[in-house]
Amino acid sequence: MSSERQWRFLTSVRKAISSDPSRVALTEVHPVLSATIVSKILDLALHLGASMFAVGASAHDVTFAITRVAQVYGLKGVQVDVTFTSITVSYHRGEDDAPTTLLRVVHASSPDHAKLQRLQALLADISDGMDLGEARSTFRAIRRMPFLYRPVVVIFARALLTVGVAILFDATPALIALAFIAALSAAFAQAGLARLQVPSFFGQIAGAFVITVFATIVSALGSAGIPPFDDVRPSIMVAAGIVLMLSGLSVVAAAQDAIDGFALTAGGRILDLIMQTVGVVLGILIGLGLAQLLGFGMALPDDAVPFGSLPAQIAGAIIIAVAVALFNGAGLPIIVVSAVLSVIAILGYGSAILLGVQEGAASAFGALLASFLGILIARGLHVPSVAVTTAAIVPLVPGLTVFRGLLGLADSDGTPEAMLISIAPLVLAASIGVGLAAGASLGLYLGTPLRATLAGVAKSRARVRH
Incomplete structure (x- = not known):
């Protein structure tokens, strides 16, 4: 085996075992979104998650819903913290920009599975490409829904x-x-x-x-x-x-x-x-x-x-x-x-x-x-x-x-x-x-x-x- 082939073989083995930090890109690609659009996206995601949590969804389902809405509209790396009484959502574009953080207190509520069903359906529609403005108006209509029964x-x-x-x-x-x-x-x-x-x-x-x-x-x-x-x-x-x-x-x-x-x-x-x-x-x-x-x-x-x-x-x-x-x-x-x-x-x-x-x-x-x-x-x-x-x-x-x-x-x-x-x-x-x-x-x-x-x-x- 020639020296060149030996070098290629050793290089392949080294790459299979470990990674070279110098070859890892230290930059991230961020979507070009205005601060207003970012706030609207996070506001929709936070309110959707808080509404789901208030009517019976688990913390895992709420976290998934918030991150999913953010990803669909171009925000990746959103941080979500769910506690028993509040939900915090934060998005940081990079080192030169201040993070956008929203907090919402979740008031205790009785289970409302009809509303929860509508919220889950809205999440599915958002995943299929629903427009941000339409999603916000649809959510406002769902949030105003009264309890199904007297x-x-x-x-x-x-x-x-x-x-x-x-x-x-x-x-x-x-x-x-x-x-x-x-x-x-x-x-x-x-x-x-x-x-x-x-x-x-x-x-x-x-x-x-x-x-x-x-x-x-x-x-x-x-x-x-x-x-x-x-x-x-x-x-x-x-x-x-x-x-x-x-x-x-x-x-x-x-x-x-x-x-x-x-x-x-x-x-x-x-x-x-x-x-x-x-x-x-x-x-x-x-x-x-x-x-x-x-x-x-x-x-x-x-x-x-x-x-x-x-x-x-x-x-x-x-x-x-x-x-x-x-x-x-x-x-x-x-x-x-x-x-x-x-x-x-x-x-x-x-x-x-x-x-x-x-x-x-x-x-x-x-x-x-x-x-x-x-x-x-x-x-x-x-x-x-x-x-x-x-x-x-x-x-x-x-x-x-x-x-x-x-x-x-x-x-x-x-x-x-x-x-x-x-x-x-x-x-x-x-x-x-x-x-x-x-x-x-x-x-x-x-x-x-x-x-x-x-x-x-x-x-x-x-x-x-x-």
């Missing part, structure tokens, strides 16, 4: 959720009716406090207290042998109320933010989740304590109450998913998908239980199936899969297990043995909650690459046709 519809949808929970346990018609009335009273109480701008923590306490008092009265009437209360299990009423109180919490979004590396946002969501759950616990304990002071009580179930027959499980899961989708402001397509995914989740959970799997792991399996299929279906609806996954896994929320633990704590004599026996259901409920969050998050991450592959195949076929 407040009274939301209240009755929340009460409808407890009907689904009661059916899930094969409850009698009398119990279903009583659960609906109790939940309706709690929903009206919470809506009234919300109109007075009382923090939601106290709303959770009030709702749980109303349902617990209602269930205690039903238990007292049943103990007196007064029909139809003598054939009613009040513990299921409270369990349905717990599911109602916890159904609006962003468990999946919190887990997704934590896994995505948005620690501050995840921490804020988790703290909010803990506070809302503590509110439910306090409301129940206050209700039980008041009942004991007045000489009333509620019998502690000897064993965990299992789900009812398979048709009852399917019917209950569908009703719960539809109710959750309704009070989250979802349109008909999302409602239908949520109902289908809820059936898949409950069937996956039931299959795992039949195989002898522990309840927490079985719940994780059911949530994984629902979220995996949900992320594939949600792409066509232009809505984050969290919107359909959340409604699908609510039927698996361990409301009855939580109540058994709280009732045991209220009735315990304070000895260590009694406390340990009472805490055991709460530990099981915690494991089920962790399983739901982990299963739903894992399903999202397993489904994301497959969704991207399917999207690439669809685009390739579209190019071939044209």
